[in-house]
Amino acid sequence: MLNTLLTLLVFQTLGEGLVYVLSLPVPGPVIGMLLLLFYLILKKDTAAKLAPSASQLLSNMALLFVPACVGLSVHLHRIGQEWLAIAAALIVSTVVSLVVTAFVIKSLKRRSEK
Structure with missing residues (x-):
């Protein structure tokens, strides 16, 4: 689960960084999600590794x-x-x-x- 959280945080941080550097009018987490999407498309085996922990996060999404x-x-x-x-x-x-x-x-x- 730590690897999944680390992956999500890295992409969110990258998104925040791009928004800050490029002065984009889009929230950083949205850019981070797009970067994560492209990463998952390019590295198809990564999605299977993240799926179990991501399911746990989704089950507790109300929090x-x-x-x-x-x-x-x-x-x-x-x-x-x-x-x-x-x-x-x-x-x-x-x-x-x-x-x-x-x-x-x-x-x-x-x-x-x-």
């Missing part, structure tokens, strides 16, 4: 949401002030995600039928 919930409770007054913009952003992002997912599934289905 990872505790800091986010604490952050929400700290900024509850601001959320109350800006609830309309937050609700609009949630609705628009959900609709965009559904449309993009439907498009990708449709494209992949068409491709697999050929």
Whole structure:
């Protein structure tokens, strides 16, 4: 499990570093996940090594949401002030995600039928 955590932390740190150096407008963990994805694509045997520990992390994923919930409770007054913009952003992002997912599934289905 330590190797899996170390791997995840290394890629997150790389992502944070790239965001800092290149002044990217994307969160560092997102860049780190993309780097990890490319690494897993290039080294296919690594995914099998990380899978058991990653499954353990996913089974305890609810614990990872505790800091986010604490952050929400700290900024509850601001959320109350800006609830309309937050609700609009949630609705628009959900609709965009559904449309993009439907498009990708449709494209992949068409491709697999050929």
